[in-house]
Amino acid sequence: xxxxxxxxxxxxxxxxxxxxxxxxxxxxxxxxxxxxxxxxxxxxxxxxxxxxxxxxxxxxxxxxxxxxxxxxxxxxxxxxxxxxxxxxxxxxxxxxxxxxxxxxxxxxxxxxxxxxxxxxxxxxxxxxxxxxxxxxxxxxxxxxxxxxxxxxxxxxxxxxxxxxxxxxxxxxxxxxxxxxxxxxxxxxxxxxxxxxxxxxxxxxxxxxxxxxxxxxxxxxxxxxxxxxxxxxxxxxxxxxxxxxxxxxxxxxxxxxxxxxxxxxxxxxxxxxxxxxxxxxxxxxxxxxxx
Amino acid sequence: xxxxxxxxxxxxxxxxxxxxxxxxxxxxxxxxxxxxxxxxxxxxxxxxxxxxxxxxxxxxxxxxxxxxxxxxxxxxxxxxxxxxxxxxxxxxxxxxxxxxxxxxxxxxxxxxxxxxxxxxxxxxxxxxxxxxxxxxxxxxxxxxxxxxxxxxxxxxxxxxxxxxxxxxxxxxxxxxxxxxxxxxxxxxxxxxxxxxxxxxxxxxxxxxxxxxxxxxxxxxxxxxxxxxxxxxxxxxxxxxxxxxxxxxxxxxxxxxxxxxxxxxxxxxxxxxxxxxxxxxx
Numbered sequence: 162x163x164x165x166x167x168x169x170x171x172x173x174x175x176x177x178x179x180x181x182x183x184x185x186x187x188x189x190x191x192x193x194x195x196x197x198x199x200x201x202x203x204x205x206x207x208x209x210x211x212x213x214x215x216x217x218x219x220x221x222x223x224x225x226x227x228x229x230x231x232x233x234x235x236x237x238x239x240x241x242x243x244x245x246x247x248x249x250x251x252x253x254x255x256x257x258x259x260x261x262x263x264x265x266x267x268x269x270x271x272x273x274x275x276x277x278x279x280x281x282x283x284x285x286x287x288x289x290x291x292x293x294x295x296x297x298x299x300x301x302x303x304x305x306x307x308x309x310x311x312x313x314x315x316x317x318x319x320x321x322x323x324x325x326x327x328x329x330x331x332x333x334x335x336x337x338x339x340x341x342x343x344x345x346x347x348x349x350x351x352x353x354x355x356x357x358x359x360x361x362x363x364x365x366x367x368x369x370x371x372x373x374x375x376x377x378x379x380x381x382x383x384x385x386x387x388x389x390x391x392x393x394x395x396x397x398x399x400x401x402x403x404x405x406x407x408x409x410x411x412x413x414x415x416x417x418x419x420x421x422x423x424x425x426x427x428x429x430x431x432x433x434x435x436x437x438x439x440x441x442x443x444x445x446x447x448x449x450x451x
Numbered sequence: 452x453x454x455x456x457x458x459x460x461x462x463x464x465x466x467x468x469x470x471x472x473x474x475x476x477x478x479x480x481x482x483x484x485x486x487x488x489x490x491x492x493x494x495x496x497x498x499x500x501x502x503x504x505x506x507x508x509x510x511x512x513x514x515x516x517x518x519x520x521x522x523x524x525x526x527x528x529x530x531x532x533x534x535x536x537x538x539x540x541x542x543x544x545x546x547x548x549x550x551x552x553x554x555x556x557x558x559x560x561x562x563x564x565x566x567x568x569x570x571x572x573x574x575x576x577x578x579x580x581x582x583x584x585x586x587x588x589x590x591x592x593x594x595x596x597x598x599x600x601x602x603x604x605x606x607x608x609x610x611x612x613x614x615x616x617x618x619x620x621x622x623x624x625x626x627x628x629x630x631x632x633x634x635x636x637x638x639x640x641x642x643x644x645x646x647x648x649x650x651x652x653x654x655x656x657x658x659x660x661x662x663x664x665x666x667x668x669x670x671x672x673x674x675x676x677x678x679x680x681x682x683x684x685x686x687x688x689x690x691x692x693x694x695x696x697x698x699x700x701x702x703x704x705x706x707x708x709x710x711x712x713x714x715x716x717x718x719x720x721x722x723x724x725x726x727x728x729x730x731x732x
């Protein structure tokens with residue numbers, strides 16, 4: 162076909178790329194530029210400092226504490242969430258569940274709830290003035306349930322995130338399962354394969370791509386953790402520090418501390434971390450697929 | 452043949468999970484019927500002494516000269532222009548990448564795949580710094596422009612266009628003398644419809660739920676979307692001069708959820724088929 166014809170593809174791709182350049186590439190470029198400078202305390206203006214800001218981030222105990230926290234969070238939360246989503250998807254797809262269509266739509270509902278509302282809601286439920294934690298303590302005659310206290314906080318946040326996103330991931334898995342041709346199941350039944358073997362031999366391999374993608378998106382989401390801790394902070398200001406997650410750290414550096422150069426550096430370092438981990442997961446996932 | 456005997460273990464697990472999913476929503480629904488006094492004094496999962504749902508709604512809509520309605524209007528504006536624009540851009544670009552083998556196509560793919568791995572919030576602070584240099588903070592554009600890009604939407608539309616539009620159809624339209632843009636709007640768009648609804652719905656959710664971006668971009672309450680406004684109300688409960696309005700936060704939350712839930716339920720058939728097409732790859 163004529164080359165001129167093919168070049169018309171730019172008409173369709175061009176507008177997207179223009180806005181993309183403005184909202185993705187330009188901020189990245191600007192952040193890199195900022196990260197190479199530092200404001201001067203006494204003389205005003207800013208000076209070029211090369212990679213000094215990066216060296217400082219890598220030595221920054223607050224940064225490592227926040228990065229360690231989201232890492233601990235995702236190591237536990239992502240497998241639990243995706244495990245539940247997988248179980249639910251297999252159950253709904255199994256034809257051995259009554260009212261599967263109802264379960265599918267009901268479990269997906271939390272995804273339509275804005276994250277902010279989810280956190281406000283759970284924040285109320287966690288609270289000890291009113292809410293379910295208070296009711297539960299009253300019922301048990303103790304004060305053992307303290308979702309907003311120090312050691313409970315991270316699991317409490319993990320619970321909110323899990324509640325929000327199991328349904329979404331379930332739907333991704335379920336959609337992938339729907340693409341398995343029926344003949345495969347028939348062949349397996351003729352071979353006398355039971356439910357468990359069918360899952361292991363047919364369903365899980367069919368889900369591999371979807372699982373890899375869901376894992377990558379969940380990891381990216383965990384590293385971005387911001388809304389939940391930032392909103393819960395009003396309820397537990399002593400537990401949630403201004404550097405509770407890397408994102409909160411970058412945000413507070415900018416908006417409370419006016420340290421824009423350093424804040425940009427933290428954002429870039431976290432972006433690079435996230436990209437590397439997502440890339441490794443993708444490589445491992447596709448290698449196992451071979 | 453699939454067996455149709457239902458399994459008790461499976462059903463039991465799913466019912467438990469269903470309860471976990473619904474309890475917070477039921478709590479919200481019940482709490483929206485309570486006065487502030489009842490909220491503090493009666494058990495969370497049962498109704499209070501009074502049924503105050505309608506007076507709560509009325510108060511929510513009129514509190515502070517009806518600022519809630521203003522926030523609702525802002526949210527709708529951001530969603531219509533932002534999510535609508537995002538869907539249009541993603542649909543056109545996905546179609547273009549799928550149906551035209553232009554020079555530079557591979558480079559476009561490489562850049563986009565790299566971009567998907569960059570967390571949106573990592574971009575938010577640099578975007579704020581850049582927008583404030585450009586004088587765009589505290590304007591509606593600070594929210595709308597970043598909402599226009601949905602890499603996931605582009606990916607979905609690309610996959611969908613690969614599946615749904617045969618080249619022969621485009622060839623036939625070309626022989627009939629139709630221009631490329633006209634072919635897109637008259638022939639392709641109709642075939643892409645389920646994919647478009649899916650992308651639109653997910654873009655609507657993303658913009659409706661947007662919190663971080665407006666939080667940093669806007670400092671004028673009359674530009675806030677619902678999400679930022681509600682947290683602002685919630686923050687009134689603590690600090691100096693605390694003036695808790697829990698009943699309004701709860702009723703406002705309920706009102707914020709309802710439109711999206713209704714949209715998802717009504718458009719079920721479309722987005723579910725769109726998603727399954729997207730997961731083929």
